[in-house]
Amino acid sequence: MKKMTYLIIGVLIIGGIAFLYANSKETNKNNLKTLDNVTEKIQPEIGTENSKNYSLTYSEKLNKTKELYPFEKWRANFFEYDMEQYTEENCNEAKSIFDNLISKLIKLGENGNKTEKEKCFEIAIKSLNKLNEKDTGIIETAEREDLCELIDKITLASGLNPKDYAEGEGIADLWREW
Template sequence: MTYLIIGFLIIGGIAFLFANSKNKSEETLQKMSTISVKYQSEKEIENLSNDSLTYSEKLNKTKELYPFEKWRKNFLEYQMEQYTEENCNEAKNIFDNLISKLLKIGENGNRNEKEKYFEIAVKSLNKLNEKDEGIIETGEREDLCELIDRITLASGLKPKNYAEGEGIADLYREW
């Protein structure tokens, strides 16, 4: 099923490329790439559930996807002032707290409680973005939504069950 969806996206993207300008085409390819990664990520995490990884290991493995080091590099390389050490640490702490809470309630923890932890995390990101507008732009939004989807899957929830398949972040995010 995943391969069919990815194939459909690629074929649709090629047709779209011929119908639009170069800039639009590049934007479409980037979106298609993000969608493909999202489907691959879900499949990857589902496969992890068949592996010998524990709940704790799955959640902690999502920390490898933290984008905050990349953000810090943008601060240094491109003088993107919104990616200060303070802002990057605050974003990282939001995810560390989310994962910590999910670990504390455990794999068989209450689904509503897990969902509440995601709500708190996303609303905390909203506040961070309000404090320093522009910290969560298009690329960062994609990074964060992907990370949240991966954590959602690792916690035993399914992103496709939220916000008409867009993921739990879309229920609360303002960025």
């Protein structure tokens, strides 16, 4: 009788473990599907042929690029790594440069003049040059990559192609000194 009890308990334990394992695989599948859906909504692959944002308006595409702003990360570096160049003032100034760029591009409109759009980028990039001169080191390697990627995404959202500028390097490379 004792052996039979142990056998039943063992079967129940093994069955329970198998049930939990199978159920966790299904839960993981569902979680991955949910993650994919969230990623599709927040990942701004703007202006690319694989874009999942076909239904966004011109201004929505441009405003969506703000999700790529690196300035919160910069502020965190100020506190976490004592990187003095990432003051609230410097981060706000960099953010303001991009807010102004996006605002001007929205005012020009989707079918706005290409030369006028390029002039907006020139002003923004030269403003970043001045910010970097004011506090040398604010735009270092990682920050440069963040900003170039952001500028490329804004370029695409504005209807321009970054590959058409500076031998494919992007519009920022026409004026940037960082």
